[in-house]
Amino acid sequence: MKKWIAALVLIAVLLLGYLAAGPFLTVNAIRAAVKEGNTGELSKHIDFAQVRLSLKAQVDDYLVRRAGPGTQSSVLGAIGLSLASTVTGTAVDAIATPVGIGAVLEGRKVFKRFDGSGAGRDTYAPVEPAQPLKHLSYRFESPSRFTATVNNADGDPVVFVLTRDGLSWQVTDIRLPLDKMLP
Numbered sequence: 001m002k003k004w005i006a007a008l009v010l011i012a013v014l015l016l017g018y019l020a021a022g023p024f025l026t027v028n029a030i031r032a033a034v035k036e037g038n039t040g041e042l043s044k045h046i047d048f049a050q051v052r053l054s055l056k057a058q059v060d061d062y063l064v065r066r067a068g069p070g071t072q073s074s075v076l077g078a079i080g081l082s083l084a085s086t087v088t089g090t091a092v093d094a095i096a097t098p099v100g101i102g103a104v105l106e107g108r109k110v111f112k113r114f115d116g117s118g119a120g121r122d123t124y125a126p127v128e129p130a131q132p133l134k135h136l137s138y139r140f141e142s143p144s145r146f147t148a149t150v151n152n153a154d155g156d157p158v159v160f161v162l163t164r165d166g167l168s169w170q171v172t173d174i175r176l177p178l179d180k181m182l183p
Helices: 002-036 039-045 048-073 075-095 098-105
Strands: 137-142 145-151 157-165 168-175
Touching: 002 039, 002 098, 002 137, 002 145, 002 157, 002 168, 039 098, 039 168, 048 075, 048 098, 048 168, 075 098, 098 168
Parallel strands: none
Antiparallel strands: 137 145, 145 157, 157 168
16 A cells, blocks of 8 residues: 555656746757758757747737827727738738747847848858857746746846746747836
8 A cells, every 4th residue: 555655746746847847848849950950850949939929918008008109099099009010010021930049049139120220231251150048037926837037138128928838838929028128
């Protein structure tokens, strides 16, 4: 009888250990996939549909807050916000891809193309080796929610939210520091 109890306790401890290590294993798998450029493997660990919805909501909220109540209440302002939302939707679609997420994970500037800062770069200059999730900080927010924070090229925090589905973990949200990234 004691052997059965010990076996059950051992199984419970191993299961809890695996659940606690799950996000770290997922982050390491994402790191390896980005470094190797393996988009298929990256897609296993990132829910791109959820990330796209989250980023779109963040950018739309940012635009509405920046526009202010006066713009929101006028007809022309509402049309302008609708057009801006469409344009940013295209940008979000570009970011919410394996290549775009890889750039964010490596801490590179995502909006270089929009602000013109990447225009003068030498095309034939050596490319800096990929170092995805460099200087990462971790935190469990709940038993089924985990955050990993990395600083972007400007030193601003980008938070990756992993959620648990059964025994597996996936990135379902990315919180960008839009107030510091966009004008």
